[in-house]
Amino acid sequence: MRARADESRLKVWMLLGANRLVVAAILAAVVFTSLMVLAVVIYPSLQVSLQRGDTLETAFTTMVSVIVTAATLVVSINQLVLSQENGPLGDQRRRMSNTEDFRTYTEELLGSTAPADPSHLLRALVDESRQRAKRLRRLVGENDRDDDLQDQLDEFVDSLEGNAETVHDQLEGSSFGTFDVLHAALDYNYSWKIFHVDRMKNEFEDSLSREEEEGFHDLKTALAMFGPAREHVKTLYFEWALVDLSQYILFSAIPALVVAAAMFLFVGEGTFPGTTLGVEDITWVTVAAFTVTLLPFLIFISYILRIATVAKRTLAIGPLILRDSQR
Structure with a gap:
């Protein structure tokens, strides 16, 4: 299929072949690395921003709301999937x-x-x-x-x-x-x-x-x-x-909620005063915590990438050729 469609091995592996949790971990690594680069490059530093206002509280309070909303969405997805399996005797x-x-x-x-x-x-x-x-x-x-x-x-x-x-x-x-x-x-x-x-x-x-x-x-x-x-x-x-996706999102939502709550309840500008590799420890902790709170969303993305790709490649049934990969 990859050869017929003339697509890169990496692209096909990411969209279809790879374990979805591995893809979510790769996306999390990309998010973490990107945020760390921005934290180092952008001036003023995160430490300075924390001294000027309630940056952590605002960010992680918002993430708590997002995680709760995502969990509710998962329940709706489960109900939609299971409704197809339930029905009258006829x-x-x-x-x-x-x-x-x-x-x-x-x-x-x-x-x-x-x-x-x-x-x-x-x-x-x-x-x-x-x-x-x-x-x-x-x-x-x-x-x-x-x-x-x-x-x-x-x-x-x-x-x-x-x-x-x-x-x-x-x-x-x-x-x-x-x-x-x-x-x-x-x-x-x-x-x-x-x-x-x-x-x-x-x-x-x-x-x-x-x-x-x-x-x-x-x-x-x-x-x-x-x-x-x-x-x-x-x-x-x-x-x-979709059932697996619902379970993984609910499982990951619990540690994500705990981390988000801990960050805005217990962490402040003086909680992590040291530096590691030339970067303030508060920056490492904040970026890592924010990445953890994104895990339910990243798992959702990894599964939808595969489902949407398969659906697109199998839109037609019978002798209708919509893509080069079907030739």
Whole structure:
């Protein structure tokens, strides 16, 4: 996906691959470093500002209000997510029926019991599309065909096999609850493959035998089944991630509140009179405390970066290509 979109490895890692708490820690380090640089460069120093007014009280009283508001917002997010899981019996029955219908279609496609584990299910669909692509190439190769069709099909199947093998390896050993399953699913550009299957079938329709037409149809069916399966896994991951986000924000809000309250209740201009590395200790303490109070917000940013990126990359379902990374 990174190679298709021509994006830097660092950008993809920050937006998608990295642990969200690691991203939040990196953002916190950036905030702390930036504020320390500003504290050293800007004149007058923080020590002087503290002597002139109630800088700490104003700053950290405001942060207490912000943290409480953020915690309230988290409760609202949780209610929104959980409301989708709650409902009358009829709604739950329809959800169950839709799930069973999809599993029935999948079992007809695979010819075996559909896996219950999301990573195994996606891997089975990827493997099925690879097998059907190889079968189609074998069917076309057995007949005297237009070299142009054979060349295009060979190139297409080679690309599909390479992509399928990469995704298969990524899904192997992945477990739901982490981003690994969805990240691997995003690497399989099934929309682009469906488009090429339709294009080749329509372009060479007059010269195709009945068995070859069925081969194209079977391959498209396998690729099309991957779409709703991936979207279902994406929806479940979003709900899982939002619940995790709510928990992490609430957990981080407690120490953030304690630090903010301690700073405006107990810390003044004479509390930390020394210097470290040429910078007043009160500056180190104030900047570190302010960074801690920002942790709930930084965790929120790290999760929304991933969720928004995934949502943007999966806006369309089926053979609609909105980004180069889907090609």
